[in-house]
Amino acid sequence: MRSRELDPSASPLDYYGYELRRAREAAGLTLAQLGSIVFCTGSLIGQIECAARVPQREFSERVDAALGTDGTFSRLVGLVLRSQLPSWFQPYAEMEAMATHVSTFQAQLVDGLLQTEPYARAVLGSRNDGNLDGRVAARLERQRILHGDQPPVAWVVLSEAVLHQEIGGRKVMRKQLAHLLDLQKHTWLDIQVLPFEAGAHTGLMGSFCLLRFEKDPDIVYTEDFVQGHMTANPEALKEGSVRYDHLQAAALSIDSSAALIARVMEERYGNDPGPDEHDVA
The missing domain is CATH 1.10.260.40 (lambda repressor-like DNA-binding domains)
Incomplete structure (x- = not known):
């Protein structure tokens, strides 16, 4: 060049x-x-x-x-x-890095903080593969907050649909679910699965995140297909907190969630991929 x-x-x-x-x-x-x-x-x-x-x-x-x-x-x-993150997402990423508590409900995808590189590549490249390396690297960089000297207390509730939505092929999904099981070893990180049997629940409106801080006001964050929305409005925070409490109550226990993740990993993604299926580079 x-x-x-x-x-x-x-x-x-x-x-x-x-x-x-x-x-x-x-x-x-x-x-x-x-x-x-x-x-x-x-x-x-x-x-x-x-x-x-x-x-x-x-x-x-x-x-x-x-x-x-x-x-x-x-x-x-x-x-x-x-x-390299979208400009509308950068303010949230900055707040996420400073939070003492991170609580998230994900209805369709594994939360970005928990994604493997192949899974993130498949998600981010699904519509636009421009500057894909940079965008994937930026997403993985966010995950450093979980491995620092003072990681936030993180609680993740995943819809069971997340486990079954095949992203990037069976090999990618098996690696991603194995990663979720491995993350359960972290002292300050817990993962629950909201089973299909829960029926109607308070997360039907979609995914959202709650951030808590030592000194700053708490934040609730949502996204649409255009941009993200971050607010410290007390009524929005109250509503988000109540919804999250109900989701945690309806979700499987941490141990039962791990057992379900392991079962889906073996039953749905356990077979070796066929000759036409390849891991994402």
Whole structure:
């Protein structure tokens, strides 16, 4: 890719590319030389320096080690990845990262905080595969809040339909359900399944999330197919909290939920995929 001058103030991605080129040249390395050190091609380095590709966290950590930049790119990449989220979703992602409690009900899909990379790729690429790598990386970056030093208390209620809605093929779904079972080991994360037998329930209007904070007002968040809606309105919060309490009460226990997830994983997705089915790259 031909070199071009970047305006570092244009976007986080441009700033990252500008700084990467500056640091590489200061170290006296060619694109190919740096690529060989961080285990990628010089072409990929060039694309990132031109803001044509979105860097990933592992790449940034390797660059910091190779160039001795004291964590600069590991810090920058979080800003870059967040900028890849839809503009209307970015304020929610910022609040989600600061929340002490995250409660979510999902009627159709596994919550974004719990998605595997192949599942996220299949979901995000279902309508538009433009900049898919960057959008997937941004979604996975959000999940870092669950693995930090002070993770939020997270409670997830999934409709049983989520387990049966095949996203990306059987192999992808089996891996996703196995991931849900593995996440049950986290001390501050609980997953319940709302079974079909629950009948009519308070989540029939659709998915929603509740965020609680140590000092800031609590937030309820909903989405339509155009954008997200975030509010701290006391009446909306009261309604959301009551609906969520009823969903938790109607859902299976944590242990029974895990047993159902495991059963669906084996019965619906247990067979090896056929020759025409492939995992998502």
